[in-house]
Amino acid sequence: MRFACLSALLKALLLLWLPGLGRSQPYAFTLGNKTHGWVERLSLQPRAFLLHGFLSTDEADYIIQTALPELQRSEVVGPDGKEMLDDIRTSLGAFLLKDRDPVLKVIEDRVAAATHLPNANHEDLQVLRYEKGQTYRDHYDINDSPERLAQMKASGQLGGMRSATLLMYLSDVQEGGETAFPYGRWIDAGKQASPPYSECAARGTAVKPRKGDAVLFFSLKPDGKKKDIYSFHAGCPVIRGVKFSATKWIHVEEFGQADVSDPPAEGCADSRPECKTWAADGECERNKGYMVGPRGHCRLSCGECQPEP
Numbered sequence: 001m002r003f004a005c006l007s008a009l010l011k012a013l014l015l016l017w018l019p020g021l022g023r024s025q026p027y028a029f030t031l032g033n034k035t036h037g038w039v040e041r042l043s044l045q046p047r048a049f050l051l052h053g054f055l056s057t058d059e060a061d062y063i064i065q066t067a068l069p070e071l072q073r074s075e076v077v078g079p080d081g082k083e084m085l086d087d088i089r090t091s092l093g094a095f096l097l098k099d100r101d102p103v104l105k106v107i108e109d110r111v112a113a114a115t116h117l118p119n120a121n122h123e124d125l126q127v128l129r130y131e132k133g134q135t136y137r138d139h140y141d142i143n144d145s146p147e148r149l150a151q152m153k154a155s156g157q158l159g160g161m162r163s164a165t166l167l168m169y170l171s172d173v174q175e176g177g178e179t180a181f182p183y184g185r186w187i188d189a190g191k192q193a194s195p196p197y198s199e200c201a202a203r204g205t206a207v208k209p210r211k212g213d214a215v216l217f218f219s220l221k222p223d224g225k226k227k228d229i230y231s232f233h234a235g236c237p238v239i240r241g242v243k244f245s246a247t248k249w250i251h252v253e254e255f256g257q258a259d260v261s262d263p264p265a266e267g268c269a270d271s272r273p274e275c276k277t278w279a280a281d282g283e284c285e286r287n288k289g290y291m292v293g294p295r296g297h298c299r300l301s302c303g304e305c306q307p308e309p
């Protein structure tokens with residue numbers, strides 16, 4: 001009897017102590033030989049994580065200073081895939097080309113390491129500046145309508161849909177400017193009330209910008225195909241202060257632009273009559289990107305596949 005009571009008491013103590021029971025537990029993350037802070041699980045609907053201390057203060061300042069001379073009114077992707085102005089998004093922004101200098105290269109590599117999604121799948125870095133009242137209203141980072149997918153294929157855009165977004169905060173914001181997921185569900189329900197959020201961010205799950213932190217969330221479900229409807233989100237209006245952030249959109253596959261005037265072969269075939277000669281000259285090895293792989297032009301001559309009998 002005494003033994004049963006003791007065992008129940010131990011069980012209760014263990015349950016109180018066990019990490020992860022309905023609460024988000026921090027754990028440090030180390031990239032290379034450097035520790036960058038800790039990861040807080042925010043929500044599983046959408047899958048969203050807060051990477052505390054992802055950037056150093058100097059790195060955040062460097063990104064701002066690099067982007068400042070290039071800032072212009074932000075655009076959105078229109079239904080035809082072209083960039084256009086829209087009142088849904090009123091910030092200023094600039095794209096910094098990937099690997100444009102050694103400091104940005106280190107950050108790009110850190111994004112790849114932290115997300116486990118390779119550099120080749122990343123878009124250029126988009127830096128945003130929001131002043132009082134400026135916002136990016138509720139939206140998805142992907143458009144998976146059949147029309148948009150067909151349009152992407154026809155225009156030769158590679159990479160498939162955006163699978164994840166890593167949003168780095170480059171400044172603190174006195175009030176407002178949160179990133180809000182109105183359909184999101186906190187893992188730790190106690191977080192709903194604190195810190196005090198603006199009206200826009202008091203819906204669902206939200207992150208208050210803190211210089212150096214980054215929020216990582218996924219727009220696709222784990223199958224990498226279907227949109228996660230919970231990933232709907234907004235950059236809430238800034239109420240006091242100025243918000244600088246940097247967005248990294250990451251695709252399912254290698255991101256880029258194909259030459260639509262020179263389409264690759266469909267199935268196990270060559271797309272060009274010169275393929276046999278090029279293959280004999282060693283181009284299958286020397287020029288792999290063009291010759292072989294899923295978008296290769298000379299898959300048959302390179303012996304990469306067997307034609308259907």
Ligand SMILES: O=C(O)CCC(=O)C(=O)O
Nearest residue numbers: 136178179234235245247
């Ligand atoms: O600035 C934010 O908090 C949100 C930005 C955003 O939604 C985006 O870049 O897709």
